[in-house]
Each structure stands twice: as C-alpha cells, then as structure tokens.
Amino acid sequence: MDAPQHAYADLGPATVLNAVDALGYRASGHLLALNSYENRVYQVGLEDAGFIVAKFYRPGRWSREAILEEHAFCNELVAAEIPVVGPLADDQGETLFEFEGFRFALYPRRGGRWPDLENPDNLEWLGRYLGRVHNVGQTRAFAHRPRLDAQSFGIESCQFILEGGFIPSHLDVAYRSLVEDLLKQIEAAYASAGRVETLRLHGDFHPGNILWTEAGPHFVDLDDCRTGPAVQDIWMLLSGERSEMALALSELIEGYELFRDFNRRELTLIEPLRTLRMIHYAAWLARRWDDPAFHQAFPWFNTDRYWEEHILSLREQAAAMNEPPLSV
Structure with missing residues (x-):
C-alpha cells in the first residue's frame, strides 16, 4: 500500500503563483520560501516590482471560522493604530481565500530586524x-x-x-x-x-x-x-x-x-x-x-x-x- 500523501505535497511553486494570480496580482515568477514550518509562507514578486507575502494555512489545523477570527483580531489592532501587519482584503472585503483545496491569505511585505531587548x-x-x-x-x-x-x-x-x-x-x-x-x-x-x-x-x-x-x-x-x-x-x-x-x-x-x-x-x-x-x-x-x-x-x-x-x-x-x- 502506498504511504498517505502529505497535506502539502501538492503545494508547489505553480500552485502558489497561480493562487496569487487568481486574485488579480500579476506574479513575476519570483518566489522565496520564508522561515515557517507550521504553515507555508512565501514572498512573491509582482510584475510592478513590488512583493507580497502569501501564507498557506496547514490543512486541517484551523477551521475557517478560527482563521477569520485571527484576521478580525488583527484588523481590530490595525484599526487601533497598533503596528500589526494585517491581511490584505479583496474588493468584497474578504481576507481568506481558497485555491485547489488550500486556504491562504496575502499580506504586505514588511521588513525589519531582530529587536534589541537589552535596550x-x-x-x-x-x-x-x-x-x-x-x-x-x-x-x-x-x-x-x-x-x-x-x-x-x-x-x-x-x-x-x-x-x-x-x-x-x-x-x-x-x-x-x-x-x-x-x-x-x-x-x-x-x-x-x-x-x-x-x-x-x-x-x-x-x-x-x-x-x-x-x-x-x-x-x-x-x-x-x-x-x-x-x-x-x-x-x-x-x-x-x-x-x-x-x-x-x-x-x-x-x-x-x-x-x-x-x-x-x-x-x-x-x-x-x-x-x-x-x-x-x-x-x-x-x-x-x-x-x-x-x-x-x-x-x-x-x-x-x-x-x-x-x-x-x-x-x-x-x-x-x-x-x-x-x-x-
């Protein structure tokens, strides 16, 4: 009997880029996997020379409702002018999307360095x-x-x-x-x-x-x-x-x-x-x-x-x- 396929086995570069394209962002083909293990997170280059971050949630970990609560809390913090990087919304205000069986969200890319906690x-x-x-x-x-x-x-x-x-x-x-x-x-x-x-x-x-x-x-x-x-x-x-x-x-x-x-x-x-x-x-x-x-x-x-x-x-x-x- 074949071993069961892992949940992320079908999440390849083409799937990531096509998911981003499906939301109206024109991906340039530049793709960089970021340091994340629980989920799969990628920096995606855009044709306008910008970047976004695509986060694909681990299948079976959170319900749709639980993910939307995360997004809602994040947006409440943003509305309170707390510097949290919140999810991007489409024209209908949706922040959680699905593509070929994967739930994902998009975020603006924000840089920064490790905090100096001795200060x-x-x-x-x-x-x-x-x-x-x-x-x-x-x-x-x-x-x-x-x-x-x-x-x-x-x-x-x-x-x-x-x-x-x-x-x-x-x-x-x-x-x-x-x-x-x-x-x-x-x-x-x-x-x-x-x-x-x-x-x-x-x-x-x-x-x-x-x-x-x-x-x-x-x-x-x-x-x-x-x-x-x-x-x-x-x-x-x-x-x-x-x-x-x-x-x-x-x-x-x-x-x-x-x-x-x-x-x-x-x-x-x-x-x-x-x-x-x-x-x-x-x-x-x-x-x-x-x-x-x-x-x-x-x-x-x-x-x-x-x-x-x-x-x-x-x-x-x-x-x-x-x-x-x-x-x-």
Missing part, C-alpha cells in the same frame, strides 16, 4: 504596545480559537507523546513521573495566582515575531492567537539570568501600565507557562513528524539524546517553579 527603552516601548493590544483583546472573546491552559498545552501534549510511542523505552518511566509532578506544580501555581483574567492574546509574542525599523517595532504572525492570561505575551521577552529578567520585566510593565493595569499575581505563572510551552513544543514536533519538512529542519528530534535533554530541561523547570516568582 530598556525598547522594552518599555514594547510594553506600551502590549498594553494597547490587550485593551483591544479584552473587548470581546474568541468563539472558535483555543485557550492556553494546562489541559491543552500540558495534559493533551503529554498524552500525545506517550501514546504515540515517541519516548524511548528506557526513558518512559522517568518522563511519565516527571510530567505528572510538573502538572501538579502547574496546577498549584494557578491556584496560588487566584482569579486571573483571560483575554485575546497574540499568543506567540517572541522576538522572532517582532520586526524593528527606524520607526519602531511592528508585529507579525497572529497564527497562534488564543485566549489566556496577559503575562503570556510578556514572559517570552524575558531571558538571561534571574536578575536580568527582573530588570527587563520592570521595563515592560512600566510601559504596559501606561495603558493598562497589570495583575501582579500573574507573575506566579511565568515559569508554569514556560514549562507548558516546552511540553507543547515537543508535542508539536511529534504531531508534525509526518511532514518531510520537519525531518529536514529538525533532524535532531526524536533521538535518544533529544529526549534525554528534554527531560533534563523539564527537571530544571521543576526547580524553577519552586523559586519565588519574579517581582517588578
């Missing part, structure tokens, strides 16, 4: 924008996009890894017992934080999704926008030693609170959220291991060494969650 002024600037993003995020709720919680990122991710047979047999007991303890720690941290407001978030606000120019930052890729606590959009900007993270956090919150109060109890969730992201990331790689692109991009995944290092990193997180939370 306190830049951190305060980002904090101000995040406060404004969350002011928009609280105005309504997602109906079709997921929540960021221990169930979706933790429990379901661990179950997929274990049931899929990804853990080497000699590490199975160690992984099972460790994640069980971690999930208990995370549950206790959420209980300690008490009542925490959840709202619509960017959801994946790491430096790679921030492009900096002389005019300041702009933000891309709301593909993982979801409902969760505000601190989720803050902690991924923190790195280094504990003292360095505390200083960066103070700058971010100083800017944030020019536009919106920040609940200090959410600081208890920083290391639990980091732990959930690590577990979820491993499960994300496992879920996509049938995609040939992942074998090329992540050849180290699903080796004994990978799982040994993953378990070690999670043990370090267990210790980190026992430390007092960062303070502003």
Whole structure:
C-alpha cells in the first residue's frame, strides 16, 4: 500500500503563483520560501516590482471560522493604530481565500530586524504596545480559537507523546513521573495566582515575531492567537539570568501600565507557562513528524539524546517553579 500523501505535497511553486494570480496580482515568477514550518509562507514578486507575502494555512489545523477570527483580531489592532501587519482584503472585503483545496491569505511585505531587548527603552516601548493590544483583546472573546491552559498545552501534549510511542523505552518511566509532578506544580501555581483574567492574546509574542525599523517595532504572525492570561505575551521577552529578567520585566510593565493595569499575581505563572510551552513544543514536533519538512529542519528530534535533554530541561523547570516568582 502506498504511504498517505502529505497535506502539502501538492503545494508547489505553480500552485502558489497561480493562487496569487487568481486574485488579480500579476506574479513575476519570483518566489522565496520564508522561515515557517507550521504553515507555508512565501514572498512573491509582482510584475510592478513590488512583493507580497502569501501564507498557506496547514490543512486541517484551523477551521475557517478560527482563521477569520485571527484576521478580525488583527484588523481590530490595525484599526487601533497598533503596528500589526494585517491581511490584505479583496474588493468584497474578504481576507481568506481558497485555491485547489488550500486556504491562504496575502499580506504586505514588511521588513525589519531582530529587536534589541537589552535596550530598556525598547522594552518599555514594547510594553506600551502590549498594553494597547490587550485593551483591544479584552473587548470581546474568541468563539472558535483555543485557550492556553494546562489541559491543552500540558495534559493533551503529554498524552500525545506517550501514546504515540515517541519516548524511548528506557526513558518512559522517568518522563511519565516527571510530567505528572510538573502538572501538579502547574496546577498549584494557578491556584496560588487566584482569579486571573483571560483575554485575546497574540499568543506567540517572541522576538522572532517582532520586526524593528527606524520607526519602531511592528508585529507579525497572529497564527497562534488564543485566549489566556496577559503575562503570556510578556514572559517570552524575558531571558538571561534571574536578575536580568527582573530588570527587563520592570521595563515592560512600566510601559504596559501606561495603558493598562497589570495583575501582579500573574507573575506566579511565568515559569508554569514556560514549562507548558516546552511540553507543547515537543508535542508539536511529534504531531508534525509526518511532514518531510520537519525531518529536514529538525533532524535532531526524536533521538535518544533529544529526549534525554528534554527531560533534563523539564527537571530544571521543576526547580524553577519552586523559586519565588519574579517581582517588578
């Protein structure tokens, strides 16, 4: 029996260019694959010497309604004069299109460099924008996009890894017992934080999704926008030693609170959220291991060494969650 065809097997250059042409953009034939694995994203040259970006959504990941919620949230942020790169609309106002079975969207090309997060002024600037993003995020709720919680990122991710047979047999007991303890720690941290407001978030606000120019930052890729606590959009900007993270956090919150109060109890969730992201990331790689692109991009995944290092990193997180939370 032939192996099942991968969802992206039919998405070749001709399909991409023809999809763009079908919307009235005259593609020049210049095509550059951009750094994206969950979806397929391309820079497409146009005959007028300009460029657009075409994003083809991974089939079966999001419903049409969930994608349209992403676009709507993005457009709300643009309307609030927050520098988010939003999807292009056709003459009927549509932003999500289909071509030969693929859902896709088009975006203007926007350049920029990696943000300098050692600059306190830049951190305060980002904090101000995040406060404004969350002011928009609280105005309504997602109906079709997921929540960021221990169930979706933790429990379901661990179950997929274990049931899929990804853990080497000699590490199975160690992984099972460790994640069980971690999930208990995370549950206790959420209980300690008490009542925490959840709202619509960017959801994946790491430096790679921030492009900096002389005019300041702009933000891309709301593909993982979801409902969760505000601190989720803050902690991924923190790195280094504990003292360095505390200083960066103070700058971010100083800017944030020019536009919106920040609940200090959410600081208890920083290391639990980091732990959930690590577990979820491993499960994300496992879920996509049938995609040939992942074998090329992540050849180290699903080796004994990978799982040994993953378990070690999670043990370090267990210790980190026992430390007092960062303070502003």
